[in-house]
Amino acid sequence: MIHNIFKKDLKLFFADKKGALLTFALPILLISLFAFAFGGVGGNRTAKPVQLLVVDNDFTKDSKEMLSNLEALKGVHTITKEKMAAINLVKKGKYVAVLMVEKGFQDSVALGKSLPLELKYDAAREIEMGMLQSVLMQNLMGSVGKKIINAKMEASFDTNFSGVPKNIKEKALSLMNSDQGGMNAMMGENNVGLQMTSVIKEDAKKGNLGLIQAVAGTAIMMLLFSIAGIGGGLLDEKEAGTLKRLLYSPVKPTDVLFGKMLAALVISMLQLTIMFVFSWMVFGLPIFKDVTSLILMIITTAFAVSSFGIFLVSIAKSRQQLQGYSTIIIMLMSAIGGSMIPLFVMPEIMQQIAVVSVNYWGIQGFYDIFWRSLPLTEILPKMGVLIAIGLGMTLISIRLFKKNVLKMI
Amino acid sequence: MIQVTNLSKSFDQLQAVKKISFSINKGEVFGLLGPNGAGKSTTINMMSTILSSDEGIILIDGNDIESSPNTCKTLIGVVPQEISLYDDFTAYENLLFWGQLYKIPSKELKERIEIILELIGLSERKNDLVKTYSGGMKRRINIASAILHKPKILFMDEPTVGVDPQSRNRIFEIVENLNKEGMTIVYTTHYMEEVERLCSRIAIIDDGKIVAQGTQSELQKESNVKETIEIRFQTITSTQVEILKEAFPSLIQNNQTITVACDANKELSTIISICNTVKLQIEDLKLNKVNLETIFLKLTGKQLRD
Numbered sequence: 001m002i003h004n005i006f007k008k009d010l011k012l013f014f015a016d017k018k019g020a021l022l023t024f025a026l027p028i029l030l031i032s033l034f035a036f037a038f039g040g041v042g043g044n045r046t047a048k049p050v051q052l053l054v055v056d057n058d059f060t061k062d063s064k065e066m067l068s069n070l071e072a073l074k075g076v077h078t079i080t081k082e083k084m085a086a087i088n089l090v091k092k093g094k095y096v097a098v099l100m101v102e103k104g105f106q107d108s109v110a111l112g113k114s115l116p117l118e119l120k121y122d123a124a125r126e127i128e129m130g131m132l133q134s135v136l137m138q139n140l141m142g143s144v145g146k147k148i149i150n151a152k153m154e155a156s157f158d159t160n161f162s163g164v165p166k167n168i169k170e171k172a173l174s175l176m177n178s179d180q181g182g183m184n185a186m187m188g189e190n191n192v193g194l195q196m197t198s199v200i201k202e203d204a205k206k207g208n209l210g211l212i213q214a215v216a217g218t219a220i221m222m223l224l225f226s227i228a229g230i231g232g233g234l235l236d237e238k239e240a241g242t243l244k245r246l247l248y249s250p251v252k253p254t255d256v257l258f259g260k261m262l263a264a265l266v267i268s269m270l271q272l273t274i275m276f277v278f279s280w281m282v283f284g285l286p287i288f289k290d291v292t293s294l295i296l297m298i299i300t301t302a303f304a305v306s307s308f309g310i311f312l313v314s315i316a317k318s319r320q321q322l323q324g325y326s327t328i329i330i331m332l333m334s335a336i337g338g339s340m341i342p343l344f345v346m347p348e349i350m351q352q353i354a355v356v357s358v359n360y361w362g363i364q365g366f367y368d369i370f371w372r373s374l375p376l377t378e379i380l381p382k383m384g385v386l387i388a389i390g391l392g393m394t395l396i397s398i399r400l401f402k403k404n405v406l407k408m409i
Numbered sequence: 410m411i412q413v414t415n416l417s418k419s420f421d422q423l424q425a426v427k428k429i430s431f432s433i434n435k436g437e438v439f440g441l442l443g444p445n446g447a448g449k450s451t452t453i454n455m456m457s458t459i460l461s462s463d464e465g466i467i468l469i470d471g472n473d474i475e476s477s478p479n480t481c482k483t484l485i486g487v488v489p490q491e492i493s494l495y496d497d498f499t500a501y502e503n504l505l506f507w508g509q510l511y512k513i514p515s516k517e518l519k520e521r522i523e524i525i526l527e528l529i530g531l532s533e534r535k536n537d538l539v540k541t542y543s544g545g546m547k548r549r550i551n552i553a554s555a556i557l558h559k560p561k562i563l564f565m566d567e568p569t570v571g572v573d574p575q576s577r578n579r580i581f582e583i584v585e586n587l588n589k590e591g592m593t594i595v596y597t598t599h600y601m602e603e604v605e606r607l608c609s610r611i612a613i614i615d616d617g618k619i620v621a622q623g624t625q626s627e628l629q630k631e632s633n634v635k636e637t638i639e640i641r642f643q644t645i646t647s648t649q650v651e652i653l654k655e656a657f658p659s660l661i662q663n664n665q666t667i668t669v670a671c672d673a674n675k676e677l678s679t680i681i682s683i684c685n686t687v688k689l690q691i692e693d694l695k696l697n698k699v700n701l702e703t704i705f706l707k708l709t710g711k712q713l714r715d
Binding site: 240241242244245246247248249250251 | 457458459479482483485486487489490491492493494495507510511512554555
């Protein structure tokens with residue numbers, strides 16, 4: 001008896017080919033994606049160098065030598081920029097950091113003083129920053145660290161052993177230099193004076209990075225799912241016959257689609273607003289720091305997401321198909337676009353692929369508002385991309401709606 | 410009111426409607442009778458603008474459906490085969506929504522809804538959710554939704570499918586009332602008794618073609634089907650059969666039963682009189698009147714509910 005039931009259930013399971021495919025294909029797709037994102041799978045394992053902006057205000061032999069040594073490293077590629085332009089690029093999240101070599105660098109090296117070096121960085125890119133900081137410290141120690149220590153030792157010798165003949169002093173310093181262990185210990189203790197500053201000013205109004213990621217990422221992913229559900233109402237109407245009745249009346253087929261999309265848009269805006277208000281009330285997300293940008297970002301994100309939801313409905317011929325398509329597409333887009341895993345922990349190639357996802361533009365827009373505190377003019381391009389995605393999806397949906405949905409009546 | 414000329418429609422390899430032509434006069438109830446899959450719904454879908462034809466012309470009150478679909482849409486109302494209502498709306502909300510699509514001014518629409526709810530006998534349940542309604546009540550709201558904008562023509566596609574006899578009678582009354590008010594009605598069904606009761610003219614459709622059309626008596630004449638009298642005797646001899654056959658050459662004998670095709674009103678007394686003369690004892694007598702079922706059978710060689 002059990003055997004018969006077992007056989008029957010297996011037969012039924014595999015009879016639904018799309019369902020069966022989904023059962024195996026979705027996990028495989030996600031495993032591949034996460035393996036690619038975290039495991040360094042695919043291509044060679046040589047990481048692409050970190051792009052570091054540099055500003056050389058000292059422009060001396062030592063500063064040039066230090067920057068040239070930095071460029072020679074495999075893990076870093078330096079790009080020279082003017083100070084303000086460089087800071088702005090980091091603020092916008094285009095580059096991870098800018099290394100500012102201020103005037104007096106060479107003098108400080110010669111005198112063994114703390115170096116006038118500042119690394120202004122984007123704290124949203126933690127992983128790259130960690131790597132960069134380590135590479136920078138090694139490079140500084142290698143290129144100027146020895147000079148600084150020598151200068152310090154000489155000064156110390158002069159203070160403590162004044163009157164010692166020059167040849168004795170040179171011999172003593174040479175002996176100290178040859179003691180690699182001692183040198184390393186001194187270098188380790190020595191602070192070359194690299195000052196680290198986040199380009200995003202820490203203020204009471206700024207949101208917590210993890211919170212912004214959690215709210216924006218989750219909100220957009222859940223929005224995609226709920227909009228696919230709302231759009232699915234169109235297929236319910238088809239099955240119930242109300243779509244047919246709508247078409248008997250003096251209503252254009254596209255009016256039906258736009259009406260549904262408008263409802264999805266309003267519900268999306270409402271859903272996003274409620275999520276942000278909740279995050280403000282419970283987690284303290286500063287939603288009032290730039291209300292105009294937030295409202296516009298909510299509208300454009302809702303537009304892109306609702307048109308995407310309608311697009312999903314237009315490619316499906318039944319509820320079952322919609323469920324299959326939406327699960328795969330939304331999960332993939334959310335994984336790629338940074339809803340599931342923050343983009344800054346992904347390899348650069350994944351960050352580049354992310355631009356195909358609605359989630360990416362939405363999340364980055366909310367980052368710009370809450371984390372980077374960018375003015376509206378700087379966020380507008382991202383809103384423009386979301387509108388373009390929305391318009392593109394709407395146009396495709398109209399064509400597919402006529403082809404798939406209306407034909408099936 | 411409606412003129413259909415050489416109308417055809419195919420779905421891939423299947424030709425659902427094959428060059429059909431018919432006309433429907435103003436104020437009549439026109440029946441489109443045929444078995445499931447005959448092409449009735451496809452024809453209605455084309456006449457109600459939601460399906461384009463491959464070939465042919467449809468004129469609604471003089472308007473070509475292809476060139477003026479929106480004008481035609483305001484002239485027609487459609488009661489679809491499915492109960493096309495929003496279950497989570499009340500009856501009133503459903504009617505309000507469907508009426509608004511025709512841009513009826515709000516006040517006027519509300520008045521019309523009240524009148525129509527009265528007409529279909531659901532005024533008292535108007536604020537109940539449709540999902541709490543019985544099948545018959547839903548069917549009535551389904552009809553009400555189609556007549557809010559006072560269409561000149563009402564297409565009713567199998568409006569009584571799955572309803573109880575009481576609700577069916579109620580629907581018949583609604584159709585008759587609407588027709589009395591001057592509405593032209595196109596009624597499709599595969600129940601011949603509905604067509605017999607409601608329709609002044611009928612088109613029999615089978616396999617995508619109009620097999621015959623006209624009034625019921627015209628169809629009877631065209632099909633040459635006659636009513637029959639079936640008589641069972643206690644016993645009957647071959648001599649007695651021969652005598653009866655002289656008077657009624659179409660007589661068919663089957664054991665103790667004979668069947669005679671004739672006009673019962675005129676010839677029943679003659680048959681009984683001859684039977685008495687030849688001393689035949691009648692055990693049972695049955696009159697088989699001509700109906701659309703028999704006409705349909707004669708014209709198509711199929712049962713209507715095949």
